[in-house]
Amino acid sequence: MTHYLLSVVTPADGQPPTPEQLGEIMRNVEAFNQELRDAGAWVFAGGLHGPDTATMLRPSGDDVLITDGPYAEGKEYLGGLSLIEAPDLDAALEWGRKAVRATTLPIEVRPFMDQP
Amino acid sequence: MPDASEVEAAFRAEYGRAVSVLVRFLGDIDLAEEAVQDAFITALQKWPHTGVPPSPAGWIITTARNRAIDRLRREAKRDERQAEALLLHTADAPPEEGPVRDERLRLIFTCCHPALAPQAQVALTLRLLGGLTTPQIARAFLVPEPTMAQRIVRAKAKIRDARIPYRVPRDADLPDRIKGVLAVIYLIFNQGYDGTSELTAEAVRLGRLLAALMPDEPEAVGLLALMLLVDARGEARRGSGGEFVPLPEQDRARWDGELIAEGQALVRRCLRRGRPGPYQIQAAIQAVHSDAATADATDWGQILRLYDQLMTVAPSPVVALNRAVAVAETEGPRQALALVDALDLDAYHVFHAVRADLLRRLGRGTEAVQAYEQAIARSDSAAERGYLDRRRRELVQRVRG
Numbered sequence: 063m064t065h066y067l068l069s070v071v072t073p074a075d076g077q078p079p080t081p082e083q084l085g086e087i088m089r090n091v092e093a094f095n096q097e098l099r100d101a102g103a104w105v106f107a108g109g110l111h112g113p114d115t116a117t118m119l120r121p122s123g124d125d126v127l128i129t130d131g132p133y134a135e136g137k138e139y140l141g142g143l144s145l146i147e148a149p150d151l152d153a154a155l156e157w158g159r160k161a162v163r164a165t166t167l168p169i170e171v172r173p174f175m176d177q178p
Numbered sequence: 179m180p181d182a183s184e185v186e187a188a189f190r191a192e193y194g195r196a197v198s199v200l201v202r203f204l205g206d207i208d209l210a211e212e213a214v215q216d217a218f219i220t221a222l223q224k225w226p227h228t229g230v231p232p233s234p235a236g237w238i239i240t241t242a243r244n245r246a247i248d249r250l251r252r253e254a255k256r257d258e259r260q261a262e263a264l265l266l267h268t269a270d271a272p273p274e275e276g277p278v279r280d281e282r283l284r285l286i287f288t289c290c291h292p293a294l295a296p297q298a299q300v301a302l303t304l305r306l307l308g309g310l311t312t313p314q315i316a317r318a319f320l321v322p323e324p325t326m327a328q329r330i331v332r333a334k335a336k337i338r339d340a341r342i343p344y345r346v347p348r349d350a351d352l353p354d355r356i357k358g359v360l361a362v363i364y365l366i367f368n369q370g371y372d373g374t375s376e377l378t379a380e381a382v383r384l385g386r387l388l389a390a391l392m393p394d395e396p397e398a399v400g401l402l403a404l405m406l407l408v409d410a411r412g413e414a415r416r417g418s419g420g421e422f423v424p425l426p427e428q429d430r431a432r433w434d435g436e437l438i439a440e441g442q443a444l445v446r447r448c449l450r451r452g453r454p455g456p457y458q459i460q461a462a463i464q465a466v467h468s469d470a471a472t473a474d475a476t477d478w479g480q481i482l483r484l485y486d487q488l489m490t491v492a493p494s495p496v497v498a499l500n501r502a503v504a505v506a507e508t509e510g511p512r513q514a515l516a517l518v519d520a521l522d523l524d525a526y527h528v529f530h531a532v533r534a535d536l537l538r539r540l541g542r543g544t545e546a547v548q549a550y551e552q553a554i555a556r557s558d559s560a561a562e563r564g565y566l567d568r569r570r571r572e573l574v575q576r577v578r579g
Binding site: 064149150151152154155171172173175 | 291293339340341342343347351
């Protein structure tokens with residue numbers, strides 16, 4: 063079994079969904095999470111607040127510097143994530159396909175390195 | 179006594195089979211390739227003395243497997259954990275499902291996995307199934323060798339790290355995944371057609387393999403038929419000076435009758451099955467051309483009907499352009515030109531070449547010359563540019579005269 067990260071790729075300048083749309087998306091995402099749990103593939107999942115809530119910490123000599131804002135302003139940001147367990151990429155992509163349908167957003171699928 | 183060329187022939191014929199068996203056994207593409215290459219080096223040393231064994235593939239696979247086991251044992255002492263992981267992975271391998279026996283089919287689907295970039299799919303397929311070397315693939319695609327080497331290394335790393343599976347996809351995914359495999363083989367064929375005939379032969383070989391491994395897949399048979407029928411004209415489309423000779427001007431006596439007969443038989447097999455798809459329809463169009471003893475005898479009505487069918491299953495501007503060529507023959511150049519002018523294909527040299535020909539036939543010489551010039555500027559085949567320039571010059575003389 064390999065762990066895969068499903069990242070929800072959220073457009074920075076996209077129209078936010080209406081409350082009705084959002085309600086439907088939340089229901090679909092919850093159903094997706096339940097399906098993952100039932101299949102024993104669920105590890106962790108969650109949505110993130112927007113990048114304007116982010117705080118950056120950087121190495122600065124022996125010190126650590128705190129600044130407001132995300133690491134990089136981009137056209138897209140990480141809106142949420144699912145950590146899943148799957149036997150191979152095809153199985154992970156099948157979950158990714160379901161995540162696209164639930165979130166209505168692009169999903170990036172990436173394998174974790176093997177546990178040392 | 180066999181010589182190096184016989185080992186080379188065995189290498190090209192059996193490399194893909196040996197690598198696919200070893201990948202399954204070892205669970206690692208690089209190790210499999212190394213083991214198979216080792217085995218061929220051994221063959222090169224031994225066969226000149228012992229003769230080629232009755233089953234070269236069996237000999238290579240057994241030798242490669244023994245080499246790999248020796249190597250794993252050596253490495254087990256050095257790095258117990260890694261070797262153990264490898265052997266575990268192999269022991270984990272799922273049992274053979276369904277009627278598929280040939281390991282090469284798994285390897286094709288791994289190489290043509292949609293999670294790999296299309297160029298990487300092509301390169302891996304040629305390398306692992308065709309036994310082409312990285313420099314050969316780089317030359318065929320006019321890419322610097324380090325670029326191609328990096329492309330292959332990256333693709334193999336992704337297969338390993340992301341765990342792209344080594345198996346034939348399940349039925350629900352199969353239609354889409356077969357499309358991907360067929361697209362890779364056809365791309366190899368077309369690349370070969372434009373330059374390296376080595377690639378054309380390799381694509382036909384892969385097409386034969388896929389059609390043999392998936393006999394119930396009509397599009398696999400259709401693609402093979404299409405490639406055979408087009409390849410049959412390979413000789414005739416080159417003039418004595420290496421220049422491009424278009425279909426209507428080809429000496430049909432130079433067509434390869436055997437390939438045509440085989441391709442036409444496959445088209446008939448597809449027709450009987452009644453599950454048409456884009457490759458089968460394109461093959462049927464080529465079969466109609468191949469049926470005509472002279473260019474004038476071509477059944478353009480039949481070709482137009484097939485293009486109509488192709489437009490419904492796989493519409494595209496390029497198909498519409500080819501359909502317009504058939505319209506020119508059935509209804510006339512004026513009707514065809516109206517269709518062509520509505521297409522957004524400015525970057526495609528064939529679009530301008532077709533326009534040029536239609537304008538010429540309509541007596542609009544000056545515009546035709548311009549269209550030839552646009553076609554020449556956009557073609558990257560020297561042979562084709564030569565042909566287009568000849569047509570352009572003939573026209574310039576006529577316009578002046």
